[in-house]
């Protein structure tokens with residue numbers, strides 16, 4: 001079934017996935033059949049952060065009861081953990097300038113989240129990559145910054161002054177004391193998790209009462225995604241669950257959060273990076289990107305709505321609003 005790296009084919013096993021909101025036993029229907037034939041791409045290349053999106057994904061289904069979109073079946077947990085740990089953090093020539101844009105966009109999200117927790121100083125970024133967002137947080141006055149990142153390569157590429165703040169591994173609540181952060185952020189993490197509800201429960205544990213979780217995730221029902229259908233880059237082998245504003249809200253509430261903001265994002269990209277996301281054959285993309293290499297046009301800034309949504313939610317407790325409207 002999988003023609004990726006034939007020498008590994010025999011070791012790849014699959015597991016069934018059930019709806020993260022409704023649990024096992026609820027029926028689903030198939031949106032798109034699996035597309036795992038990647039013409040010789042090795043598994044470790046599939047799980048590289050910020051690679052050119054290809055059209056490689058597991059079977060995509062939607063829950064009959066709640067409408068949640070997810071991959072099913074997927075590789076078993078052990079294989080996925082291994083692929084993430086081995087994934088390469090790509091430093092391509094285009095990325096340097098795109099990082100400036102990402103830092104500015106994420107910096108704006110942080111200001112928005114911090115507005116809900118006056119005096120916030122303690123921040124945890126989960127899936128922090130090389131820790132660039134930790135430096136953004138430090139610039140905004142966060143004095144206690146921590147990151148968690150499974151990719152060994154990304155950790156190794158962190159700036160020397162940030163590296164000691166990063167734990168290499170998978171986030172669980174046991175890594176940190178309870179109630180120890182004002183803000184926990186996770187950008188493009190939620191869609192990758194096998195158990196997003198368990199993840200959010202763990203986030204809630206390490207957040208102080210009244211603390212904020214700041215998430216960016218794909219919106220699978222964004223209009224561009226609907227138009228692009230199966231060609232939308234978010235249908236990707238790394239994504240287990242794909243949420244929309246309604247299902248994301250359900251997940252956060254199920255995990256004990258009060259949802260404060262759900263918003264579709266407009267983000268800044270370099271022209272080169274924007275091209276990477278456009279649904280077109282990978283060979284065409286590669287040749288256009290080759291032409292742009294080293295040219296000033298590659299760094300022209302464009303504003304796009306990529307189908308990402310910003311989610312801000314609060315752990316109930318001190319500082320939270322009374323839900324029943326009573327004074």
Ligand SMILES: [Zn+2]
Pocket residue numbers: 019020021022023026063064065066067068
């Ligand atoms: Zn469901």
